[in-house]
Amino acid sequence: MIAQxxxxxxxANMALPHYGLVTYTWGNVSAIDRQRQVxxxxxxxxAYEVMQPDDMVVVDMQxxxxxxxxRPSSDTATHLALYRRYPQIGGxxxxxxTHATAWAQAGLAIPALGTxxxxxxxxxxxxxxxxxxxxxxxxxxxxxxxxxxETLGDGNPLHTxxxxxxxxxxxxxxxxxxxxxxxxxxxxxVAKMAWIACSINPRLRLIDDHLMNKHxxxxxxxxxxxxxx
Amino acid sequence: MIAQxxxxxxxANMALPHYGLVTYTWGNVSAIDRQRQVxxxxxxxxAYEVMQPDDMVVVDMQxxxxxxxxRPSSDTATHLALYRRYPQIGGxxxxxxTHATAWAQAGLAIPALGTxxxxxxxxxxxxxxxxxxxxxxxxxxxxxxxxxxETLGDGNPLHTxxxxxxxxxxxxxxxxxxxxxxxxxxxxxVAKMAWIACSINPRLRLIDDHLMNKHxxxxxxxxxxxxxx
Amino acid sequence: MIAQxxxxxxxANMALPHYGLVTYTWGNVSAIDRQRQVxxxxxxxxAYEVMQPDDMVVVDMQxxxxxxxxRPSSDTATHLALYRRYPQIGGxxxxxxTHATAWAQAGLAIPALGTxxxxxxxxxxxxxxxxxxxxxxxxxxxxxxxxxxETLGDGNPLHTxxxxxxxxxxxxxxxxxxxxxxxxxxxxxVAKMAWIACSINPRLRLIDDHLMNKHxxxxxxxxxxxxxx
Amino acid sequence: MIAQxxxxxxxANMALPHYGLVTYTWGNVSAIDRQRQVxxxxxxxxAYEVMQPDDMVVVDMQxxxxxxxxRPSSDTATHLALYRRYPQIGGxxxxxxTHATAWAQAGLAIPALGTxxxxxxxxxxxxxxxxxxxxxxxxxxxxxxxxxxETLGDGNPLHTxxxxxxxxxxxxxxxxxxxxxxxxxxxxxVAKMAWIACSINPRLRLIDDHLMNKHxxxxxxxxxxxxxx
Numbered sequence: 001m002i003a004q005x006x007x008x009x010x011x012a013n014m015a016l017p018h019y020g021l022v023t024y025t026w027g028n029v030s031a032i033d034r035q036r037q038v039x040x041x042x043x044x045x046x047a048y049e050v051m052q053p054d055d056m057v058v059v060d061m062q063x064x065x066x067x068x069x070x071r072p073s074s075d076t077a078t079h080l081a082l083y084r085r086y087p088q089i090g091g092x093x094x095x096x097x098t099h100a101t102a103w104a105q106a107g108l109a110i111p112a113l114g115t116x117x118x119x120x121x122x123x124x125x126x127x128x129x130x131x132x133x134x135x136x137x138x139x140x141x142x143x144x145x146x147x148x149x150e151t152l153g154d155g156n157p158l159h160t161x162x163x164x165x166x167x168x169x170x171x172x173x174x175x176x177x178x179x180x181x182x183x184x185x186x187x188x189x190v191a192k193m194a195w196i197a198c199s200i201n202p203r204l205r206l207i208d209d210h211l212m213n214k215h216x217x218x219x220x221x222x223x224x225x226x227x228x229x
Numbered sequence: 230m231i232a233q234x235x236x237x238x239x240x241a242n243m244a245l246p247h248y249g250l251v252t253y254t255w256g257n258v259s260a261i262d263r264q265r266q267v268x269x270x271x272x273x274x275x276a277y278e279v280m281q282p283d284d285m286v287v288v289d290m291q292x293x294x295x296x297x298x299x300r301p302s303s304d305t306a307t308h309l310a311l312y313r314r315y316p317q318i319g320g321x322x323x324x325x326x327t328h329a330t331a332w333a334q335a336g337l338a339i340p341a342l343g344t345x346x347x348x349x350x351x352x353x354x355x356x357x358x359x360x361x362x363x364x365x366x367x368x369x370x371x372x373x374x375x376x377x378x379e380t381l382g383d384g385n386p387l388h389t390x391x392x393x394x395x396x397x398x399x400x401x402x403x404x405x406x407x408x409x410x411x412x413x414x415x416x417x418x419v420a421k422m423a424w425i426a427c428s429i430n431p432r433l434r435l436i437d438d439h440l441m442n443k444h445x446x447x448x449x450x451x452x453x454x455x456x457x458x
Numbered sequence: 459m460i461a462q463x464x465x466x467x468x469x470a471n472m473a474l475p476h477y478g479l480v481t482y483t484w485g486n487v488s489a490i491d492r493q494r495q496v497x498x499x500x501x502x503x504x505a506y507e508v509m510q511p512d513d514m515v516v517v518d519m520q521x522x523x524x525x526x527x528x529r530p531s532s533d534t535a536t537h538l539a540l541y542r543r544y545p546q547i548g549g550x551x552x553x554x555x556t557h558a559t560a561w562a563q564a565g566l567a568i569p570a571l572g573t574x575x576x577x578x579x580x581x582x583x584x585x586x587x588x589x590x591x592x593x594x595x596x597x598x599x600x601x602x603x604x605x606x607x608e609t610l611g612d613g614n615p616l617h618t619x620x621x622x623x624x625x626x627x628x629x630x631x632x633x634x635x636x637x638x639x640x641x642x643x644x645x646x647x648v649a650k651m652a653w654i655a656c657s658i659n660p661r662l663r664l665i666d667d668h669l670m671n672k673h674x675x676x677x678x679x680x681x682x683x684x685x686x687x
Numbered sequence: 688m689i690a691q692x693x694x695x696x697x698x699a700n701m702a703l704p705h706y707g708l709v710t711y712t713w714g715n716v717s718a719i720d721r722q723r724q725v726x727x728x729x730x731x732x733x734a735y736e737v738m739q740p741d742d743m744v745v746v747d748m749q750x751x752x753x754x755x756x757x758r759p760s761s762d763t764a765t766h767l768a769l770y771r772r773y774p775q776i777g778g779x780x781x782x783x784x785t786h787a788t789a790w791a792q793a794g795l796a797i798p799a800l801g802t803x804x805x806x807x808x809x810x811x812x813x814x815x816x817x818x819x820x821x822x823x824x825x826x827x828x829x830x831x832x833x834x835x836x837e838t839l840g841d842g843n844p845l846h847t848x849x850x851x852x853x854x855x856x857x858x859x860x861x862x863x864x865x866x867x868x869x870x871x872x873x874x875x876x877v878a879k880m881a882w883i884a885c886s887i888n889p890r891l892r893l894i895d896d897h898l899m900n901k902h903x904x905x906x907x908x909x910x911x912x913x914x915x916x
Binding site: 023024025026043044045046070074096098099101102103104105106107108130131132133136137140168169195198199 | 800802869879881886887888892894901905912913914915
């Protein structure tokens with residue numbers, strides 16, 4: 001069971017350099033086993049070139065290592081905070097992908113400008129408020145999760161399957177690790193498109209509501225008709 | 230006959246990730262057999278990594294599946310509307326390629342700025358008007374084809390072998406599936422060049438008429454002299 | 459002799475897709491045999507994937523095919539005009555590389571902003587004036603060469619081993635085909651850097667004269683000390 | 688001993704084209720053996736495709752070749768000036784990587800805008816002042832090292848493990864050649880992110896001090912907790 005989840009998390013982590021979202025040891029993916037109340041996450045600072053499925057670290061909901069020879073990702077507390085708050089989330093990914101991170105540094109939400117965006121994200125991709133000095137000093141990684149949840153609120157996190165943390169970068173999620181990575185790839189792409197579109201026409205308009213609703217519901221919810229069923 | 234068209238459409242679809250125009254399951258290519266009055270099109274939501282020629286779906290002009298184990302692309306009705314309207318078109322491709330989509334999000338035609346553009350597109354690449362809420366609600370995919378035709382008008386569609394749909398992305402076409410993909414690659418490239426050129430010099434001028442005419446006619450029409458004859 | 463030059467021109471042409479300067483059949487490289495008064499040039503509209511050394515076309519100084527089963531590049535007359543005017547040139551390349559072409563569409567010289575530029579190009583990379591309707595109608599390709607020479611003037615063409623043609627794209631040259639391609643790669647790179655630099659700081663300054671002189675003379679002329687001698 | 692250092696410097700040099708930081712013969716990496724008071728550096732103008740470990744050149748602290756069949760990098764005097772001034776530095780790399788060079792041409796420091804930057808660079812990445820005509824004429828390469836040191840001052844060079852030289856490009860360093868290349872990859876990435884972020888929002892703010900301190904100290908110093916210990 002855990003071996004299978006380790007394999008999934010390993011493969012999801014390896015997808016990050018494949019899709020050009022990370023370099024060196026940056027980025028991390030986790031998945032949760034809700035029944036056993038443990039998460040499987042990338043070890044901290046291990047290079048993708050040498051990483052093996054068995055290097056994944058199993059951590060309980062308090063952040064203590066249950067299994068694994070390595071220390072878990074330094075962002076583990078952020079992942080745990082999100083899993084605790086949102087039962088719908090099965091996998092989480094954090095990267096410093098170029099264009100999503102640029103929006104985080106710009107301190108602006110990634111605006112919903114087209115159907116590529118609306119196929120996955122319902123509305124703008126929000127940017128969190130800055131963390132306070134106290135929040136950074138006392139429990140930085142946990143508070144990163146807290147401020148993401150504060151921004152996201154009580155809605156369905158799978159309708160906004162990712163967010164950018166101010167001056168930091170993107171966190172994305174999904175029903176499992178694979179879908180979380182998929183959403184991270186999409187966020188990077190729509191972040192790039194939005195930058196270029198705003199550069200071409202600074203007076204452009206947000207996507208029309210009826211077009212956004214159509215595209216999101218083509219792929220999500222009871223009336224979805226995209227793909228094979 | 231249909232087996233051969235399936236193979237062509239399969240190869241044209243596989244060219245999309247090869248040229249960097251799509252990721253995951255995005256994008257779709259079709260071709261028409263005008264004699265049999267059927268089109269062959271990519272199945273909906275199937276990943277390029279596992280797609281086989283036999284996965285292509287055969288659909289009649291009303292959109293009903295004639296042959297194939299999968300559901301056809303969710304954009305099938307757009308393709309059909311264009312084939313019905315323009316007898317010159319033999320293949321159609323839809324992508325969300327980065328720079329062409331950015332112009333669609335900007336809501337602006339891709340301006341004809343140079344010979345790279347004029348070698349393939351005669352004049353600006355137009356951007357459609359927004360679809361109305363009614364058009365989106367009632368028959369979204371078909372109406373996407375209708376608004377493309379409304380924008381393109383009665384001219385020769387092979388003189389403007391592609392268009393961008395407002396807040397959505399590019400549709401391209403050609404005498405067959407292969408030429409449609411070729412035009413999609415060119416549109417993405419001229420969309421990128423036009424963005425950069427406008428960024429370098431916001432006061433630039435459209436291509437001179439005599440230069441545009443020369444380049445388009447070097448490659449198209451009775452006096453073409455590019456390539457081997 | 460000619461077989462060797464065909465091999466060199468073939469390899470130089472194949473370097474264009476390798477360095478990302480062309481797609482499909484775009485671009486062309488030639489070299490001259492000054493003794494025999496012939497040039498070897500890429501055939502028109504032949505795809506790089508299938509091109510062979512023996513497909514190169516041998517053309518005399520009047521543009522007539524001396525040897526080869528294909529028609530020569532449609533830009534042959536431009537190459538010939540430059541070889542006739544400048545005895546220092548041994549190889550010529552034409553591409554529609556993205557960033558150099560964007561400057562051509564912007565109608566502006568690529569400004570000399572740094573040492574990367576000065577290592578190869580002494581001063582700005584000029585942009586030609588527009589061709590007149592008459593020049594385009596009467597002998598378009600030859601007149602493209604004429605307007606390049608008009609812009610370049612009587613100086614040493616190896617000090618400005620490339621130029622951009624207004625609303626068209628770059629032509630580069632060197633003492634042989636290989637060096638011409640090298641200069642085309644550099645021009646594309648400095649065109650990209652100049653775009654980004656101007657975007658970061660629209661009030662930037664041209665490279666200081668003493669720095670430009672130092673870098674150009676480090677690599678060129680009697681006191682060069684870069685590389686192995 | 689020297690054979691091992693040659694191998695390390697060779698591999699670090701080969702990492703430059705791997706990470707897309709150089710083309711052709713551009714760029715160079717060196718490392719120092721403090722005990723023997725020699726450095727190992729890339730030969731000048733040798734292509735990466737054919738370079739071998741044994742081609743690395745051993746040079747003493749006066750710049751005289753101690754071992755090797757080639758002339759050392761033309762930038763050797765810059766490397767030596769930095770090794771002499773900063774005993775903490777074990778490896779140095781120089782490239783003309785696209786985005787870092789664009790900032791150098793823009794004549795502006797790369798601003799510290801986010802955690803990606805702060806994980807490696809403490810504060811802005813400074814841009815040197817212009818070299819004077821005299822400095823360029825008399826001992827250009829040595830004076831490039833001198834102006835870098837003038838800009839960097841007496842702080843710990845490993846807290847600002849790289850700088851951009853006005854109208855030229857980046858120099859980076861680290862405790863060894865491998866870390867120097869790592870920092871060059873990071874500088875190029877944060878230079879790209881900073882360009883895009885400033886383009887998205889010209890009124891963005893520098894990274895909050897508490898966030899910068901947190902991220903830099905997560906990876907550096909006595910309380911670091913990133914990676915495996």
